[in-house]
Amino acid sequence: MRDEDRDRSAYEETTALVQELDELKQRGSNLLVVGSRMPAAHRAACQQFLGEASSEPRRRLFALADPSASIEDRIPRTNADSESLRVVRYAAESRSAAATQPSSQTDSIDETPIEHDDIGEFGRALSRAIAEFEAASGGLSPAELRLCFDSLTPLLSGYEPETVFRFLHLLTRRVRTVDGMGHYHLTTDRNTQTVALLEPLFDAVIELCLHDGTLHQRWYLRDRGLTTGWLQL
Template structure:
């Protein structure tokens, strides 16, 4: 599973891999999540990376770029309580009046007016700074960021701009000892994955095996790789 405890259990087969994961958890990290899998697999993986069900408080930010379906299914159903806080940012949705409607009274939504990577990056950085000031000092891994998804950003802004966006927001999350992850629904071996890989600390590949959904972690640019593990 992608949750912290299950990562340790799965990675326990390989000491080097386990130690590298512990370093990422302690020092802050950015993760690129890829794969051609059904919607519910993405949701399950994301929730666990966000620390859903953890006994420790998590300060969560979900930045949505891919339409109101993602917002309503994710926030209304899954992020309505628990320890810590949840905030959402919407972008690319300014043309949809229905997307502006309240999702849940406990989930504040920052609705960005324009499709601007600069504005999105600034909103994420501002939230991290505000959260650190309000809830700090933050524990390692307390701050969690999800960007769902990179595909629309690549379509609109291109790879170079998204590379810079990842570099900036990943650095902000690491500085707060947080964990950021970014969705990209493509095969691991596509060129864009290789091009964006230098901006993150690890790659998580999602797949479907004989026993159901599974994951594989790739660290250090491919030098350290886990076996397939259950999701």
């Protein structure tokens, strides 16, 4: 392929992706972000989906299932206030004691620990947090809610895949009821049975990679049947 043809193709793919994202913002969406052994790529994608560059109102909800997870590298300290940020941490008693210790950043915000090994209560706590945002704002605008599920891996390690599927089915539906945007990190390769099982729940799967020292993303958009090339993240 000639360079000019390659540039034209990349431009068309980027344009189609931007149009699709605009539609997803209006109707609510859930995105599955996959890629193994690339924490920097997941952090960069997270910051993008949280809408940090936007001046529009944002209500950010973090679901933390990894005991060592922190939001400090995902959102600036200046945005860590009780009105626009919530953290629900799956701090089951059987897990690491570190799970119950909030980071220095989250000392000033509302962090809800789930201290029993109950995935159902985890989901209910997230739903309550969304309802609190709704009440505080008098109704959420499209894309105002941004949910980051920092890692699905611990849940998939502790529960049967079908149980996690049901949990995510309810959560993704709840996000869509308020026209929110949720993204869910899964540190595995794109072509796995786990991704194939969960993919029907999501509007798109975003695959991450590191190429020549630069982070890239490739989108699989289910409704459009569109797969982009590798785009710089």
